[in-house]
Amino acid sequence: MRDGVGIGKALLRGLQRKCPCCGKASAFRGYLKVVDACPNCQTPLSLYPTDDGPAYITMILIGHLVIAPAFMFGFFYAYPVQVLVPVLVGSIGLLTLLALPFIKGAFLGLMWYLGLKQAR
Numbered sequence: 001m002r003d004g005v006g007i008g009k010a011l012l013r014g015l016q017r018k019c020p021c022c023g024k025a026s027a028f029r030g031y032l033k034v035v036d037a038c039p040n041c042q043t044p045l046s047l048y049p050t051d052d053g054p055a056y057i058t059m060i061l062i063g064h065l066v067i068a069p070a071f072m073f074g075f076f077y078a079y080p081v082q083v084l085v086p087v088l089v090g091s092i093g094l095l096t097l098l099a100l101p102f103i104k105g106a107f108l109g110l111m112w113y114l115g116l117k118q119a120r
């Protein structure tokens with residue numbers, strides 16, 4: 001528990017792109033930019049490093065959700081490579097861009113819960 005918030009609640013608030021501490025204000029001011037401090041509780045959210053971790057997690061997650069089914073279902077082998085590659089790459093790119101802000105929010109929640117701030 002950190003400030004009365006468990007890890008599940010911190011991750012869930014982050015998934016909702018809210019401040020992991022209070023859960024009331026948005027933790028982002030754009031697609032991926034974390035606010036300097038929460039407008040509601042003043043938690044300095046920009047001090048928590050969310051640089052590459054969310055991108056790696058998103059790529060691993062989306063890669064497994066798209067590539068693994070592609071090899072499991074036989075009808076994928078019926079299409080020519082000229083069709084399969086653009087469809088797979090496009091769907092991986094689109095799903096990655098859709099999931100990344102939410103996974104970054106959850107990662108911010110995890111960093112906040114663990115208290116892993118950047119050294120200044």
Ligand SMILES: [Zn+2]
Nearest residue numbers: 019022038041
């Ligand atoms: Zn807050």
